[in-house]
Amino acid sequence: MKFIRVDLTHQTVTHDAVPAAYAGLGGRGLTAEIINAEVPPQCDPLGPDNKLAIAPGLLSGTTLVNTSRISIGAKSPLTGTIKESNSGGKIAACLGKLGVTAIVVEGQAPKGSLYVMSVDVNGNAKLHDAAQYKGMRTYDLCAKLLADFGPKNTIMCIGPAGEYQLGSASIQTTDVDDRPCRAAGRGGLGAVMGAKGLKAVVVSTEGKNPDALADPEAFKEAAKIFAQELRNNPFTAKVLPKYGTASTLDAVNALGAFPSYNATKGTFDGASKINGAALVKTIESRGGKVQHMGCAQCIVQCSNEYVDPQGKYVTSSLEYETIWSMGGMLGIDDLDTIARLDYLCDDIGLDTINTGVAMAVAMDAGYKSFGDCLAAIDMVEAIAQGTEMGRLIGSGPDAVGKHFNHHRVPTVKGQSIAAYDPRGMQGNGVTYATSPMGADHTAGNMLGHYMARALDPLSPDGQVDGSRQVQIGMAAMDCVGMCILAGMGMTTKEARNAMFQMIGAKLGTPVDSKGYAAMGMRTLKVEREFNQKAGFTAKDDRLPRFFYEEPLPPHNKVFLVKDEDLDKVHNF
Amino acid sequence: MIKVIVKLYGTLPERIQAYDPDKGLILEFAQGTKVADLTQRLNLAAEDTGVVALDGRVAAPETSLYDGAQIRIFQAAYGG
Numbered sequence: 001m002k003f004i005r006v007d008l009t010h011q012t013v014t015h016d017a018v019p020a021a022y023a024g025l026g027g028r029g030l031t032a033e034i035i036n037a038e039v040p041p042q043c044d045p046l047g048p049d050n051k052l053a054i055a056p057g058l059l060s061g062t063t064l065v066n067t068s069r070i071s072i073g074a075k076s077p078l079t080g081t082i083k084e085s086n087s088g089g090k091i092a093a094c095l096g097k098l099g100v101t102a103i104v105v106e107g108q109a110p111k112g113s114l115y116v117m118s119v120d121v122n123g124n125a126k127l128h129d130a131a132q133y134k135g136m137r138t139y140d141l142c143a144k145l146l147a148d149f150g151p152k153n154t155i156m157c158i159g160p161a162g163e164y165q166l167g168s169a170s171i172q173t174t175d176v177d178d179r180p181c182r183a184a185g186r187g188g189l190g191a192v193m194g195a196k197g198l199k200a201v202v203v204s205t206e207g208k209n210p211d212a213l214a215d216p217e218a219f220k221e222a223a224k225i226f227a228q229e230l231r232n233n234p235f236t237a238k239v240l241p242k243y244g245t246a247s248t249l250d251a252v253n254a255l256g257a258f259p260s261y262n263a264t265k266g267t268f269d270g271a272s273k274i275n276g277a278a279l280v281k282t283i284e285s286r287g288g289k290v291q292h293m294g295c296a297q298c299i300v301q302c303s304n305e306y307v308d309p310q311g312k313y314v315t316s317s318l319e320y321e322t323i324w325s326m327g328g329m330l331g332i333d334d335l336d337t338i339a340r341l342d343y344l345c346d347d348i349g350l351d352t353i354n355t356g357v358a359m360a361v362a363m364d365a366g367y368k369s370f371g372d373c374l375a376a377i378d379m380v381e382a383i384a385q386g387t388e389m390g391r392l393i394g395s396g397p398d399a400v401g402k403h404f405n406h407h408r409v410p411t412v413k414g415q416s417i418a419a420y421d422p423r424g425m426q427g428n429g430v431t432y433a434t435s436p437m438g439a440d441h442t443a444g445n446m447l448g449h450y451m452a453r454a455l456d457p458l459s460p461d462g463q464v465d466g467s468r469q470v471q472i473g474m475a476a477m478d479c480v481g482m483c484i485l486a487g488m489g490m491t492t493k494e495a496r497n498a499m500f501q502m503i504g505a506k507l508g509t510p511v512d513s514k515g516y517a518a519m520g521m522r523t524l525k526v527e528r529e530f531n532q533k534a535g536f537t538a539k540d541d542r543l544p545r546f547f548y549e550e551p552l553p554p555h556n557k558v559f560l561v562k563d564e565d566l567d568k569v570h571n572f
Numbered sequence: 573m574i575k576v577i578v579k580l581y582g583t584l585p586e587r588i589q590a591y592d593p594d595k596g597l598i599l600e601f602a603q604g605t606k607v608a609d610l611t612q613r614l615n616l617a618a619e620d621t622g623v624v625a626l627d628g629r630v631a632a633p634e635t636s637l638y639d640g641a642q643i644r645i646f647q648a649a650y651g652g
Binding site: 238277554 | 581585
């Protein structure tokens with residue numbers, strides 16, 4: 001129940017009880033309320049009036065499996081909207097075990113100065129001068145921070161991209177093996193952290209003071225049921241541990257919705273060279289790990305460790321969205337190049353999705369050729385070096401499109417789409433258009449509906465209702481701190497009921513499916529309210545024109561959902 | 573008779589001895605054969621959560637197969 005405020009302008013730290021207005025909230029629900037209540041909607045996202053809200057999920061720090069998701073919120077410099085981006089690793093579980101409900105980073109350090117914040121075993125925060133860490137990439141930075149602050153810490157930090165305050169800058173978190181390979185990638189929140197003058201937050205892993213549960217026995221029982229459901233589920237128990245999220249590639253490619261060559265094709269010829277099977281074969285033949293625990297308390301273990309031909313670590317974890325953004329989208333079918341690009345993005349502190357799509361737009365505009373592996377690596381390296389072209393790429397697809405006067409820029413509100421083309425999966429287009437965050441697959445992925453044949457992915461029918469339902473569900477899950485992949489377990493009634501019981505046992509009030517959905521709806525409403533105050537209207541909830549005008553092979557469909565129907569998504 | 577090409581993904585290829593991921597399986601069926609008959613022949617049970625796509629469209633168990641169909645069977649995926 002500790003609420004920490006850090007003022008970088010005056011370098012002060014305060015520890016208070018959680019304000020009554022924020023009681024009972026966690027994760028995205030809490031960051032949304034803080035940003036909406038405390039940040040002037042018209043403010044400069046990179047100025048002193050913006051705030052960075054850091055909140056573990058409502059159930060982070062409990063014994064429930066797969067709940068180490070940290071929500072980070074702010075006004076986004078990329079989209080201009082409210083933003084929540086969440087990451088795995090250990091930090092959410094650790095903050096939860098320290099009894100820390102949220103950290104709010106305010107103000108702005110004097111120009112040129114840089115700080116690191118530590119949170120010790122008692123949950124007390126302190127600022128430290130960080131001049132010695134200036135300009136460091138995240139892998140070296142984290143190794144040095146762990147040497148300086150001690151190994152029993154976990155870290156969230158920015159790399160050079162965050163210090164340059166670029167639109168694609170991520171906030172990286174360390175995984176179970178202390179590598180900064182987990183990312184709150186979306187929305188340029190690394191730039192907000194950089195603008196504040198905060199290089200890293202170092203958090204003790206030794207906390208033993210989580211918030212008390214209202215009904216510990218009921219929680220324990222329900223947590224056991226939930227974990228068992230994950231172990232029984234074929235996807236979380238068999239497919240994800242072996243193939244990771246890369247298993248998604250075959251499904252989306254088979255449906256003709258895998259945006260390739262800057263979203264000019266819906267299938268990728270080189271898919272079999274970069275899919276889950278190819279990834280497993282490559283990693284296994286080199287002695288890497290295909291089943292790896294990346295996040296605290298994870299029993300799914302969808303992570304992997306990609307190694308080079310000599311068996312030396314390259315990156316962790318190579319995931320579906322990155323395989324797409326650095327693979328299909330760039331016409332690259334070489335896993336070693338994709339893995340290298342993934343590592344570079346983590347090390348420089350960049351969103352792999354926005355960065356890959358920015359490069360795809362540059363390639364489509366003729367700056368480099370599709371499939372040019374070295375050019376892609378050079379472009380990402382240029383971001384770290386802070387060259388003119390590097391800063392352009394690191395600013396995201398919109399900036400690149402404007403620079404080259406190129407029309408095909410697959411973004412909404414400045415943020416790139418993810419690995420599902422809205423013409424091949426119409427419902428994902430609805431989510432991209434109407435999410436308060438800009439194009440974001442985690443805000444409401446409709447793939448499950450299509451796999452279950454609940455909806456035809458190529459027809460506009462039912463997509464608005466489907467997207468609304470999934471957006472509410474995802475917002476609720478982001479409040480809880482549950483990993484969305486483990487959240488797959490909630491497809492069974494037993495797991496859903498266990499989840500409701502656990503939230504009730506934490507808060508001391510019974511929660512049912514309606515109460516759970518209400519959590520998601522409240523979050524979305526708060527986010528929309530902020531955006532409206534910031535000047536966003538229904539006209540901003542649209543896809544770029546080319547999605548309506550350029551048919552996507554092989555199905556040769558355009559985006560078919562009408563504007564007036566998009567405007568009904570948030571009618572609740 | 574009709575001839576179809578079937579490709580398997582996820583953990584499904586492990587079920588078929590000497591499965592070649594590049595070639596897939598070339599199978600012959602009588603006219604009127606349905607998706608359910610195909611999954612039964614491959615011993616894919618409901619718990620495998622196998623999703624069958626016929627030429628890029630998710631198919632129902634009662635969908636009829638046709639000559640030359642490219643069939644992909646993968647495990648339910650919800651993205652990440």
